[in-house]
Amino acid sequence: MFEVEEHQAPHYLVTGGSPLQGEVTLSGAKNAVTKMVIASLLTSDTCTLRNIPILGDLELTVKLCQELGSQIQLDRDKHTLSINTNEIVDYRVSSAVGGLNRICVMMIGPLLHRCGEAVIPLPGGDRIGPRPINFHIQGLQQMGAKITEKDGYYYCQAPERLHGATISLPFPSVMATENLLITASLAKGVTIIENAANEPEIVDLVKMLQKMGAIIEFKVDRRIVIEGVKSLHGASHTLLSDRNEAVSLAVATYLTKGDVYLRHAQQDTLLSFLNTLLKMGLRFEVDDEGIRFIGDTKAPPAISLETDVHPGFMTDWQQPFTVLLTQSEGMSVIHETIYEDRFGYTTALERMGAHIGLYPKCLGEVPCRFREKQHMHSCVVRGPTPLVATRLDIPDIRAGCSYILAALCAEGTSTVYGIEHIERGYEHLDVKLRSLGARIEKVL
Structure with a gap:
């Protein structure tokens, strides 16, 4: 059999x-498109992405956003995606989809900004050795998030608006840098990410966030400085x-x-x-x-x-x-x-x-x-x-x-x-x- x-x-x-x-x-870049889709959750306006790759990781991310309430138009032939999340209908990410890869940890920041709460499953991903998300969790906690782990889920709360912080990453993790960039864009005050990653996909994410109204600067010695703003708006962006x-x-x-x-x-x-x-x-x-x-x-x-x-x-x-x-x-x-x-x-x-x-x-x-x-x-x-x-x-x-x-x-x-x-x-x-x-x- x-x-x-x-x-x-x-x-x-x-x-x-x-x-x-x-x-x-x-x-278009696989390692950029999913993070940009997540970044669109920061606004109730429509964001449009061009030159998107049609692949499994994008499909998973689209499903996650649709479960939260996003309205998505995907044109496979033209490689464009429009996403509007006027209202988030559920702050809980299902384990059926969210547990399949690590992208769901990126949703904590947008959900805390929009709903004040987030529940995500412990993430999965490729079998290439441990890839702990403690850098993400510790950084979000420094910004005021209260996060506990129980029964295979992270329970996250932000009773007040998340605030800026100086976060020193033990290692220049790409995904942790992206997560903190997205979250810090709407946090109150200034966030400094020390020992940040600066891959081309991160620069491209910053370009999109800037088009949405975020204030982000690359400094010397792997520092990124983000001045939080009260709100972000829609934008169009073509991926690298x-x-x-x-x-x-x-x-x-x-x-x-x-x-x-x-x-x-x-x-x-x-x-x-x-x-x-x-x-x-x-x-x-x-x-x-x-x-x-x-x-x-x-x-x-x-x-x-x-x-x-x-x-x-x-x-x-x-x-x-x-x-x-x-x-x-x-x-x-x-x-x-x-x-x-x-x-x-x-x-x-x-x-x-x-x-x-x-x-x-x-x-x-x-x-x-x-x-x-x-x-x-x-x-x-x-x-x-x-x-x-x-x-x-x-x-x-x-x-x-x-x-x-x-x-x-x-x-x-x-x-x-x-x-x-x-x-x-x-x-x-x-x-x-x-x-x-x-x-x-x-x-x-």
């Missing part, structure tokens, strides 16, 4: 060996392009020795990635409309790299790049400093023929939270090694994309299960790859 159900599960059949050729247009999709498709081009132009790829959001390509002698051309990535028949040289907070090498780029390093000449080293358990996917690459070793030592120079903690957060890759097709089970979004990249350059046909993770985080990735000549079939 189990085998029948497994066979019926949606999956991809990916046959390697076809060079990717042509042009594809990047989607998805830099993770850009990196995934660029790496796929090099792995397959292809030639692909990514329309709307933005150089300023990809600087550290492009610098790494230059160090490896990999070719690309930048123009005003996008970036062309040009593969070569020669194996690129090995490299040492470390993930870091922006403007460093992004942790979400680590998985596709690890696949690229299996095809590089020599011994490469990757030091992961953001998440302690993000190399679990490499066992699948080893089954495909990759030579990979994991180590608890910090094999790099970036100051690391995991030093002396025995987390397997450094990786050594020896290449080039030919990869062979196998069955792959996707554990999370980024690892899943790396599996597909590995399958694209492997000999034979790989069967990839767990594709709901891919569809949660990428818009029609299989369709885009097929348009570039990849042999990838979706089986329902």
Whole structure:
């Protein structure tokens, strides 16, 4: 019975060996769109978002907002979304939807501002190691929120209007920074976020909030200062392009020795990635409309790299790049400093023929939270090694994309299960790859 159900599960059949050729247009940023939808809850006016990616994480966020009372118009063809939350009809986020990912914790601030109360389930998310939300909770408590945990829910109250505070983050967490930005926009007084993250998606969120009437300034030394205002109004905003999709498709081009132009790829959001390509002698051309990535028949040289907070090498780029390093000449080293358990996917690459070793030592120079903690957060890759097709089970979004990249350059046909993770985080990735000549079939 189990085998029948497994066979019926949606999956991809990916046959390697076809060079990717042509042009594809990047989607809007996954890591920006959901936060902007949440930010729209701060006002009773209509907010319109353009260049939105149509993917699973957005669908979940839309459902959450609709349960709270939001009226939403989604035009999938034009990639636009209009949201109006004139009235919030329920301050409780259901566990049926809210427990599926971590976005519901972002709703605490808007619900406290609009209703004075919020009840949210403990959040879920990808299996890439613990991602506690204590930074969020502690920051909100500093702003006057009263939060207790009971029976799998957070119960939040703000008897009075939330107020400004100086919040020092122990680590420049992207999502905690976004949460505090959204909440502080309507808090009374001035909020200072110290050791804040400053990723491009955060800058884009600040652009939207400024259009809504928020007063937010980036200062030196990772400080963001927010002067709270009494109310915010509606706004229209066009999202930046998805830099993770850009990196995934660029790496796929090099792995397959292809030639692909990514329309709307933005150089300023990809600087550290492009610098790494230059160090490896990999070719690309930048123009005003996008970036062309040009593969070569020669194996690129090995490299040492470390993930870091922006403007460093992004942790979400680590998985596709690890696949690229299996095809590089020599011994490469990757030091992961953001998440302690993000190399679990490499066992699948080893089954495909990759030579990979994991180590608890910090094999790099970036100051690391995991030093002396025995987390397997450094990786050594020896290449080039030919990869062979196998069955792959996707554990999370980024690892899943790396599996597909590995399958694209492997000999034979790989069967990839767990594709709901891919569809949660990428818009029609299989369709885009097929348009570039990849042999990838979706089986329902």
